[in-house]
Amino acid sequence: MAVHLVCLTNEGGVPLFTRTKGDVKSLAFAEQGMLYGVQMFAQNHGVKLESTTTEEAKVIWQVFHDSVTLVLVTSNDGSCDIHYKTLINHIFHAMVMFIGLETLVSIRTVEKLRREIKVCYPVIDTLLQDTDLYGALSSSVDVLVSAENTTLQEPLEAFVTSAESTFGCLHADGKLVVATSNWWALSGQEMMLVAKFIQSLPIGTSSDVPIYLPHASPKDPHRLLSIHLQPGVVVSVLCYANPTLAEAEEQLIEPAWRLHHEALRAIQRAPSSNIPRTIPLDAGILGYVLLNTDQHKCLSSVRLPLIAGGAAELKPLPPYARREILTAFYRTVVGGLFPPSLSPERQDSSGEAYKCLPHSAEETYMCGDDFKTYALNSGGFQFFVLFSSAVPQYAMRSVTKNLLGTLSKEKIFVDRRTKSS
Amino acid sequence: MDDDRSKWCFHTLGTYINHDDWHKTPEGKDYFASILRHGKRRVFGCLESPLTLVPSHLEQPKIMKYKLCLVGKTGVGKSSTVAKLCGQRVPTTHVETPGIITSVTYWPAKLKHSGKHVMFRLQFWDAGHAVQRKFDHIHPACREKAQAVLYFFSFIDRSSFEDLRTQFSKSLSNEDTPLLVVIGTKYDQYNRSEITSRELLDFQKQWQVPILKLKNVLKPTETNALLAGDSCAEIDDVAPVMNTLVEYLWIHDQVLSGNIELSSSPKLNTSREEETHSASDRDSDEDEATYV
Numbered sequence: 001m002a003v004h005l006v007c008l009t010n011e012g013g014v015p016l017f018t019r020t021k022g023d024v025k026s027l028a029f030a031e032q033g034m035l036y037g038v039q040m041f042a043q044n045h046g047v048k049l050e051s052t053t054t055e056e057a058k059v060i061w062q063v064f065h066d067s068v069t070l071v072l073v074t075s076n077d078g079s080c081d082i083h084y085k086t087l088i089n090h091i092f093h094a095m096v097m098f099i100g101l102e103t104l105v106s107i108r109t110v111e112k113l114r115r116e117i118k119v120c121y122p123v124i125d126t127l128l129q130d131t132d133l134y135g136a137l138s139s140s141v142d143v144l145v146s147a148e149n150t151t152l153q154e155p156l157e158a159f160v161t162s163a164e165s166t167f168g169c170l171h172a173d174g175k176l177v178v179a180t181s182n183w184w185a186l187s188g189q190e191m192m193l194v195a196k197f198i199q200s201l202p203i204g205t206s207s208d209v210p211i212y213l214p215h216a217s218p219k220d221p222h223r224l225l226s227i228h229l230q231p232g233v234v235v236s237v238l239c240y241a242n243p244t245l246a247e248a249e250e251q252l253i254e255p256a257w258r259l260h261h262e263a264l265r266a267i268q269r270a271p272s273s274n275i276p277r278t279i280p281l282d283a284g285i286l287g288y289v290l291l292n293t294d295q296h297k298c299l300s301s302v303r304l305p306l307i308a309g310g311a312a313e314l315k316p317l318p319p320y321a322r323r324e325i326l327t328a329f330y331r332t333v334v335g336g337l338f339p340p341s342l343s344p345e346r347q348d349s350s351g352e353a354y355k356c357l358p359h360s361a362e363e364t365y366m367c368g369d370d371f372k373t374y375a376l377n378s379g380g381f382q383f384f385v386l387f388s389s390a391v392p393q394y395a396m397r398s399v400t401k402n403l404l405g406t407l408s409k410e411k412i413f414v415d416r417r418t419k420s421s
Numbered sequence: 422m423d424d425d426r427s428k429w430c431f432h433t434l435g436t437y438i439n440h441d442d443w444h445k446t447p448e449g450k451d452y453f454a455s456i457l458r459h460g461k462r463r464v465f466g467c468l469e470s471p472l473t474l475v476p477s478h479l480e481q482p483k484i485m486k487y488k489l490c491l492v493g494k495t496g497v498g499k500s501s502t503v504a505k506l507c508g509q510r511v512p513t514t515h516v517e518t519p520g521i522i523t524s525v526t527y528w529p530a531k532l533k534h535s536g537k538h539v540m541f542r543l544q545f546w547d548a549g550h551a552v553q554r555k556f557d558h559i560h561p562a563c564r565e566k567a568q569a570v571l572y573f574f575s576f577i578d579r580s581s582f583e584d585l586r587t588q589f590s591k592s593l594s595n596e597d598t599p600l601l602v603v604i605g606t607k608y609d610q611y612n613r614s615e616i617t618s619r620e621l622l623d624f625q626k627q628w629q630v631p632i633l634k635l636k637n638v639l640k641p642t643e644t645n646a647l648l649a650g651d652s653c654a655e656i657d658d659v660a661p662v663m664n665t666l667v668e669y670l671w672i673h674d675q676v677l678s679g680n681i682e683l684s685s686s687p688k689l690n691t692s693r694e695e696e697t698h699s700a701s702d703r704d705s706d707e708d709e710a711t712y713v
Contacts, residue, residue, distance in 0.1 A: 098519055115495070115551050120518035202500075202509060202524065204464035209520030210556050221556075224520075231467035244562055245521060253467050259467065 003128050005091065006032050007117075010063050013040065014110050019119055021128040027073075035059070035071045039068045044186070059317050061086045064092045077328060080335030082352055083137065087127065090136055090189060093214035094123045097193050099227040101218035122200040123193065127189050132302055132323060133174060136291045137330060139342055140296035143190035144175040145275045148263040149411045150154075152178045159256035163225070163248055167238035172267045174199035174276065176297075184417040188296025188341070194224070197337050204228050208245040211230060211238075220385055235267050272303035279406055282309040282399045284370070284391035287322040289330060291406070292381040292413055293341035299407065302326060302386070315369060326386050329366060329373045333384070337361040337379045365396060374400045381408055438668040439531045444656050451479055452529035452538060453656060462508025462526070462655065471527045471540060471632040487670050489543055490563045490599075493573025494581040494589060495550035502573070503545045506663060508655050511637050513672075518549035521559055528663050530670075542666045560599040565628055568627075569600040575607045575618035576634075579615040588700060589628055600673040601630045602666070611635035630668060633662060 008015050013036035018026045029034075033334035034258070037368045042049035052062045062085065063069050070088050095104060098119045107113055127136055135142040152170060156178050161167030162405040167186075169179035174195055185213040190213050201207055205228060210221040225248050226236040235257070243252065257264070272276055287302035302322040317325075336339050336353045338361060354361065365374045372387040383404045387396055405415075434440060443449040444617060455465055455474035467469065475481060491499045496515050500522070504511045508528040528541045553559045564570070574581040585603065605621075625632055632634040675681040 116555070118515075119519040119549065122516055197519075200503065202522065204466060204507075204509075205522050205524045207520055207522045208468060208559075208562065209522075210552065228464075228466045229468050231464040233466065241558070244565075245523065246565065248522075249467060257468055264468070358599065362708070 001075045001130075003075075004071075005124070005128065006035055006071040006073075007095075007399060008032065008036050008071070009107055009110065010067055010069045013037070013069070013191055016068070016110070016114055017121075019121065019128060021125075023188050032071075035061075036069060038233075038290055039063075039071070040067065043392075046180050047151075047194065051084065055075050056082060060088055062088045062092070065101075067107060077331065079303065079328075080352055082128050083333040084333050086139055086340070087136070090127050090193065091124055094127065094193055095120050095124075096214040096218050096245060097197070097211050100221060101214075113349045119382075123196050126196050126200060127316060130320075130327075131212055132319070133299070134291075134300045134327075134330070135188075135192040135298045136196065136290050137327065138289075138298050138334075139192065139340075139404035140188040140293075140298040142175045143297045143299050143412050144172055144267065144270055145179050145279075145299060145410045145412050146177065146267050146408070147268050147276055147278075149178060150349045151263045152267070155256045155260050156180065156235065159235060162252045162256065163189070163237045163239055163243055165237050165239045167222075169194075169199050169236055171195055171234045171236065171265075172270060173232050177267055179416070181416045181418045183413075184295070188215065190214055190216065191264075191296065194236070197224075198234050200227050201226060201228075201234070206245060206249055213238075223335055227253060229253070230264055230268050249340050272301060272305070272316060274301045275407065275410075281307075282391075282403070283383060284388045284395070284399070285403070286317055286343075286388055287326050287386040288403070289326055289382075289384040290339060290407055292380060292408075293339075294380045295413065295415055295417070296341065298415065299412070300326075322371075322386055325368070325371050325373065326384060329375070329386070330384055333364055333375050334382070337364055338382055339374070341382070344409065363397065367393070370403075376400055378404070378406055379408070383407075425472050430431045432507065434665060434668060435533075436668075437533055438664060439533055440661075440664045440668075442660070443531055443664075444529075444660055445521065449529070449531070452482065452540075456527045456529065456618060457656075460655075465525060475540075480538055484540050484542050485671070485674075487544065487569060488567045489545050489569045489571055490567040490589075491545060491547045491548070491571050491573065494578070494584055497573045497575045497578065497581050497707075498635075498637055499547050499573050502604060502606060503547050505637045506543075506633070506659055508659070509594055509602070514604060517551060519546045519547060520552050523547070523563060530664065530667055539671075541670070543666070543670075566600050568673070569602060572601065572603045572630075574603070574605055576605050576614040576616055577607050577610050582616050582620070583628075583697055585624070586695075589711060601628070602669060603630050603632040605626075605634045606637060608634040624628040631665075633665065634709055635662065647663060 004027050005019045006015065006027060007017050013033060015032050018032065019177040020026050033283065040048045049061050051058060053076050060072045063309055070092060072084060072088050074084065096403040101117050103113065103116065114116055124150055127157050131144045156168055156249065158181060160166065160180050166182045168178045169183045171370055176191065176195060186219065191212065207226050209224050211224045212218050222238045223238060224238055225245055226234050227249060228234050273281065281304060286304055289298065291298050294371065302319050306316055337357070339354055362377050363375065365372065370389050372389055372391060374385045374387065376383040380413065381404060383400060385400045432682065443667060444453045452475065455471040472481065472484065493499050495517065500518050501511045503524050507524050523544055525542060525544045527541065529538060530541060531538055546567065548559050548563050572585055574585050590621050621632055
């Protein structure tokens with residue numbers, strides 16, 4: 001699936017950058033100009049052009065703050081526009097995260113902006129890529145459930161306090177393991193974008209990067225210190241002038257984390273199911289996505305191990321196929337039947353299909369030649385499960401409900417946000 | 422060429438640290454095993470160190486920590502060089518560094534005079550050029566207490582070389598005396614070079630700094646060898662540069678603490694004309710770390 005992204009100034013349509021996904025040539029200058037021109041024509045006639053579909057592709061336009069126009073061209077999978085708009089919204093806010101809202105709203109020199117904007121590419125490219133993580137799709141942060149979720153809270157708090165901050169978190173392999181209550185109070189999009197950025201850092205490094213929180217502080221930069229405690233395990237803290245990176249590394253890391261080697265090693269070796277081995281999984285389950293729509297947390301895996309003798313072993317699906325099916329299922333159901341989980345700041349036009357339903361949908365399922373899927377929407381959770389086609393239809397509902405019952409009680413889903421803010 | 426080179430060898434390489442493929446000797450292999458894993462360079466987090474991995478029957482090496490600050494124009498290859506020296510995958514396209522990114526790499530070596538083993542811990546402080554200009558705190562943080570400053574230029578970008586001069590006059594006014602090294606990147610595209618060897622010589626003469634030439638790309642065959650897990654291929658590849666770098670750092674340290682006497686200035690600029698460069702007997706076309 002090829003994707004083209006074009007970013008232009010809204011005034012004048014000067015191209016700022018383009019990104020592509022897949023083995024395709026980037027769009028020619030004339031094509032970029034045409035995409036901009038169509039939108040500008042509509043704008044001049046008092047019409048807001050949002051999207052269009054061709055035989056194969058879908059084109060989405062969005063203008064941010066009357067300053068920056070983003071155009072996304074991607075193959076049309078028939079799902080609601082909301083998912084394309086979510087992606088385009090993430091891309092703009094990734095730009096805000098690195099260069100600040102003011103630079104984007106009042107563009108002084110295009111040349112300078114073009115140079116500055118390059119720092120956003122790694123995160124934007126990750127957003128365009130297919131990944132095993134479902135956070136970007138659901139505007140929430142990917143989390144990991146492990147026995148260490150509680151053990152590691154205390155050293156994190158100690159470290160963040162010693163760095164004179166209240167915003168801090170620990171990621172393992174791009175998934176949030178523990179965070180301070182202020183961190184959990186950030187929007188799902190912010191937590192997700194920071195997680196994507198931390199994942200894009202070279203392994204084993206320490207970094208000190210100025211970032212603007214897209215919603216909490218889009219105009220004032222903070223310093224995000226991220227330090228690899230072990231390869232893939234990164235502790236981050238958001239701070240002002242102090243401490244310096246050298247101080248944090250040399251003086252603050254050791255006291256807080258020294259005694260927690262084992263716990264850190266355990267999350268580094270967390271199973272690919274992203275949940276502890278002690279939680280029993282039905283042998284027919286190939287993958288799942290669990291969303292806490294209220295707290296903007298996303299727990300997922302498409303790499304559940306095949307259990308010997310289990311139903312799934314008869315027709316094994318490779319992880320990429322599982323990912324594609326679950327993604328397609330999610331994109332069909334959310335927006336179509338279930339309400340999407342969006343950042344509260346987002347003001348999108350309505351008209352999503354789920355709003356036309358006479359009642360709110362709670363469960364749905366789908367069967368294909370080599371898979372079955374089941375989805376539940378209940379009690380602040382949306383749960384999507386991919387089954388092997390060998391699992392009988394009648395079993396899917398109870399298996400899904402039981403697993404949701406178990407997982408939703410996990411510590412990671414305890415609401416740790418500070419309510420005051 | 423040899424005449425020029427002998428005139429400008431700052432210190433004979435290999436005087437203090439074993440160069441000649443020490444990592445291939447049985448003794449060297451034991452030490453290098455601690456920084457390797459499945460034939461690739463092991464990555465160490467902030468809480469880890471290779472010392473625990475050095476076999477207990479061996480002499481435990483002393484850790485020598487150095488902070489190296491990287492300076493150079495955007496896109497010149499600072500981050501790629503770090504990735505290369507740390508044994509990591511070099512990105513194929515330019516990625517703008519969004520802030521300060523520090524990387525640590527360990528390199529075992531044997532001191533020639535005492536026969537002692539040391540584990541060099543080099544921390545590279547790399548910061549994006551654009552972000553340094555936008556935020557004032559970035560550059561001072563990189564320079565603070567840095568034992569060495571690596572200046573970068575690209576062989577295929579003349580302006581990056583011109584920039585060096587201004588940067589040099591700025592930095593030399595500082596009170597601290599870090600080791601200065603110039604690194605020329607993209608040497609693999611030497612036929613497109615915009616800088617002549619004469620200019621490099623003159624520059625070296627004027628500022629008395631060593632100039633290393635690097636190519637951060639691998640030939641396809643070398644990539645295959647790396648993927649095949651041949652533990653020595655990658656180490657072989659960077660060993661000349663790493664050994665040179667750690668030797669300069671070590672000498673600089675010794676000079677500063679007065680353990681090695683140099684004729685006049687504290688910088689490494691003693692040119693002993695009678696000594697020939699140790700690298701001169703190697704094939705200079707193959708060697709990435711030769712001097713002009």
